[in-house]
Amino acid sequence: MPSSWTSSLRLEQQFTGENINTWGDRLNVALRHADQAVAGWLTKPLTGPATLSTLNGADDEARAATIKFTGGAGPFTVTLPAVSKTYLVWNACAGAVTLTTGAGAAVTVDPGDIVWASCDGSAVKTPGYGGVSIKDWVSGVAWSYNAGNLPAQAGNAGKFVRTDGSTASWQALSTADLTDYAQAVKGLALAFAVAL
Structure with missing residues (x-):
């Protein structure tokens, strides 16, 4: 009976008694492929749609743990x-990269x-909450009270985003914003003077 291949990583599974005197070389290939699947790096240049290569028992692209797309x-x-x-x-490309199996999400x-x-x-997903990616979840929550929009940045250098509880806007920092800070500094100065 011939060797078979694992379904996800395409590692060779030896049949009992097969490949006598060559199992060591085959084991080393399997270990190298397992290493690639756990900690391997692939840089994949993109110029158009692409499919990651998959090869039973041989080096391939889809086995890599980390993939950097360029293009x-x-x-x-x-x-x-x-x-x-x-x-x-x-994604080190200048445009978006969509990952798919051709079916599912x-x-x-x-x-x-x-x-x-x-x-x-079948489906490809990223970690997240409520069915959306972490990035989309944070964006939705962070700006949900401002109709999902960050105030425009043009002409607002040196200002800070501030909210009145219903609307976020850019505002300059005022001394009233520093009241607690001023009291804390005064308290530290007094404590330092007493310690001397």
Whole structure:
């Protein structure tokens, strides 16, 4: 009976009595591939849609633990194998990279972002809350009380975002904002003087 292959990482599984006197070399290949799956790095240049390579018992792209995508403006779509696997993905492209298996949910990674992407065999998801990514959840919560918008930044250098409980806006820092700070500094100065 011939060797078989693990479904997610495509590692060779030896049949009893097979590959006599060569099992050591085959084991080393499997260990190298396991190392790539746990801690391996792949830089993948993109110029258009791409599919990560998968090869039984040989080096391939989809086995890497961390993938850095490089390339132009995109957007790009990268097809992952439809098997269970988690990746750390760095989008170093100038445009968005969408990760998909071709079925189920997909994940879009914005330029410059580094995200975890997990595939269950069909859907690709990132860690998050309430069914959305952590980034989308934080954005939604942080700005939900301001209609989801950060006040415009043009002409507001040196100011701070401040809210009155219903509207966020840019405002200059005033001495009233420093009352607690001033009292704390005065208390520290007094404590220092007493200590001397």
